[in-house]
Amino acid sequence: MTHRCLLYLRFAFALILLTLSHFGSAQSKQELVYQAISGTKPRNIIFILSDDHRYDFMGFTGKVPGLKTPNLDRIANEGAHFQNAFVSTALCSPSRASILTGQYAHTHTVVDNQAAAPKSLIFFPQYLQKAGYQTSFFGKWHMGGGNSDPRPGFNRWVSFNGQGEYYNPKINIDGKMVAYTDSAYITDILTDMTIDWLKQRDKKKPFFVYLSHKAVHAEFRPAKRDNGIYKDIQIQYPVSMFSTARADSKKFTRGKQADSSAYKINYKDIPRWVRAQRDSWHGVDFMYHGQTDFDSFYVDYLETLMGVDNSVGRVLEYLKENDLDKETLIIYMGDNGFSFGEHGLIDKRHAYEESMRVPLIARSPALIKAGTKVKEMVLNIDIAPSILEMAGVKKPAQMEGNSFLNLMKGIPEAHWRKEIFYEYYWENPFPQTPTQYAVRTNQYKFIRSHGVWDIDQLYDLKKDPYEMNNLIRDPELQDLAKNLNKKLWDWLDQTKGLYIPLKPITDKKGDHLFRNTW
Numbered sequence: 001m002t003h004r005c006l007l008y009l010r011f012a013f014a015l016i017l018l019t020l021s022h023f024g025s026a027q028s029k030q031e032l033v034y035q036a037i038s039g040t041k042p043r044n045i046i047f048i049l050s051d052d053h054r055y056d057f058m059g060f061t062g063k064v065p066g067l068k069t070p071n072l073d074r075i076a077n078e079g080a081h082f083q084n085a086f087v088s089t090a091l092c093s094p095s096r097a098s099i100l101t102g103q104y105a106h107t108h109t110v111v112d113n114q115a116a117a118p119k120s121l122i123f124f125p126q127y128l129q130k131a132g133y134q135t136s137f138f139g140k141w142h143m144g145g146g147n148s149d150p151r152p153g154f155n156r157w158v159s160f161n162g163q164g165e166y167y168n169p170k171i172n173i174d175g176k177m178v179a180y181t182d183s184a185y186i187t188d189i190l191t192d193m194t195i196d197w198l199k200q201r202d203k204k205k206p207f208f209v210y211l212s213h214k215a216v217h218a219e220f221r222p223a224k225r226d227n228g229i230y231k232d233i234q235i236q237y238p239v240s241m242f243s244t245a246r247a248d249s250k251k252f253t254r255g256k257q258a259d260s261s262a263y264k265i266n267y268k269d270i271p272r273w274v275r276a277q278r279d280s281w282h283g284v285d286f287m288y289h290g291q292t293d294f295d296s297f298y299v300d301y302l303e304t305l306m307g308v309d310n311s312v313g314r315v316l317e318y319l320k321e322n323d324l325d326k327e328t329l330i331i332y333m334g335d336n337g338f339s340f341g342e343h344g345l346i347d348k349r350h351a352y353e354e355s356m357r358v359p360l361i362a363r364s365p366a367l368i369k370a371g372t373k374v375k376e377m378v379l380n381i382d383i384a385p386s387i388l389e390m391a392g393v394k395k396p397a398q399m400e401g402n403s404f405l406n407l408m409k410g411i412p413e414a415h416w417r418k419e420i421f422y423e424y425y426w427e428n429p430f431p432q433t434p435t436q437y438a439v440r441t442n443q444y445k446f447i448r449s450h451g452v453w454d455i456d457q458l459y460d461l462k463k464d465p466y467e468m469n470n471l472i473r474d475p476e477l478q479d480l481a482k483n484l485n486k487k488l489w490d491w492l493d494q495t496k497g498l499y500i501p502l503k504p505i506t507d508k509k510g511d512h513l514f515r516n517t518w
Contacts, residue, residue, distance in 0.1 A: 034127050040392030042206040044328040051217040053334035055357035066233045071313035079363030080372035080408050087380045090336035090348040090355040093143040102384035102399030106497035111425040115503045124384035125153030127393050134205045138190045139212030148172035164214045166221035185223045187307035215308050222303035230302045239466045244275045244344035250285045254295045269470035271454045278344035280432040329364040351438035351447045374407045377420045421491045428505045439488045446484035
């Protein structure tokens with residue numbers, strides 16, 4: 001090949017690279033497009049997200065005798081209660097990414113609390129902006145590295161780094177860090193700023209508010225006005241709390257032990273990783289490495305929750321005072337569930353009911369009939385397409401969830417999902433819980449634990465709502481287990497989830513057994 005030919009080839013190659021570069025740049029700058037739903041009047045929407053709030057820790061459920069949440073109760077009583085709401089991953093960052101994108105964790109790849117969000121992700125408020133909404137974000141982002149920098153999709157931005165602080169926080173307000181003092185309480189600050197923004201908004205445009213509370217994330221710290229209000233409450237120990245206990249396990253005497261006589265416990269087939277976790281950061285015998293005890297933890301949680309209920313009440317009051325309470329849709333949800341002693345565990349991550357299930361309630365008298373009960377299984381990936389439909393925007397192709405608007409309005413959906421799928425990926429900072437995959441129907445749940453030498457799990461949720469009788473060996477249920485296993489792998493295959501999205505591990509181990517080792 002001649003020298004001249006080589007020069008021509010190099011020139012042609014450079015030209016191709018330049019063309020591709022310009023094409024990629026043009027694509028990246030290409031404006032977001034959406035399809036409008038004709039005839040839809042954009043609705044004002046407020047989405048309130050709490051952190052680690054259990055699905056049944058609200059006054060109206062009766063789960064915790066003496067617990068009072070009048071404002072959450074009001075939303076449920078005057079609107080809709082989604083009785084079977086779940087997250088597809090019970091962990092802060094993956095769940096929040098699923099809410100914002102309408103995608104499963106293996107699709108958006110924010111699989112843990114350290115994973116950065118790909119810049120290619122599109123958050124549903126970006127579509128709202130394009131549709132003419134004024135949008136605002138207040139609170140915990142904690143997804144995509146954990147910093148507080150403004151993210152796309154919001155005209156107003158108020159956030160903080162990582163988990164933030166309950167008292168005297170540092171808050172990023174539209175890109176500028178502001179330090180609070182004088183015992184300023186984070187839940188109150190976020191509520192104040194939300195209401196201030198609503199007062200100053202352009203009243204000619206529809207609005208969307210995303211109020212994302214730090215509460216009730218550990219370590220719990222209630223507002224000073226709520227300190228001690230539940231100090232004498234009767235603590236409830238769940239049915240399965242002592243199913244993993246040994247002779248030398250901690251004794252718990254202050255609370256009331258639930259009656260387990262009506263339920264069969266299959267002690268033999270409790271997974272070993274569950275038993276071992278009892279003595280870990282997320283276990284009742286060594287919780288947070290001994291920094292607190294279960295009874296104090298229980299009371300602190302309830303008192304911290306009061307700040308969230310107060311916040312909801314203040315938002316409802318503002319809407320009523322400004323003649324917005326009938327038309328505005330207010331949705332309240334938890335980012336994941338939380339264990340309070342079930343199986344000897346606290347926290348979330350695992351695929352048991354108290355981890356997967358979340359509170360989800362909604363109110364808009366113009367849209368929802370008071371006292372509506374939605375029994376169908378809905379997921380966090382359904383939030384984005386639901387809000388977009390109410391804003392007059394068709395579900396974008398990349399979203400994997402479905403709008404529950406009809407269900408909320410009391411209109412049956414004949415083809416609504418009959419099962420839900422769950423995934424959780426093992427984390428280096430909290431190695432006690434293995435990778436979990438699960439499929440849940442209205443009656444059964446099948447759980448696979450990936451990467452550990454241990455038994456998997458099958459439960460009949462109608463007969464065994466507390467998941468204590470593992471039926472995985474039952475000869476009469478082998479065909480059922482086979483079918484559920486197939487459904488699980490088919491789902492992963494069809495949604496391109498067969499490749500675990502690994503993320504780099506850059507820190508040493510932090511657990512008490514292997515601390516400071518690589």
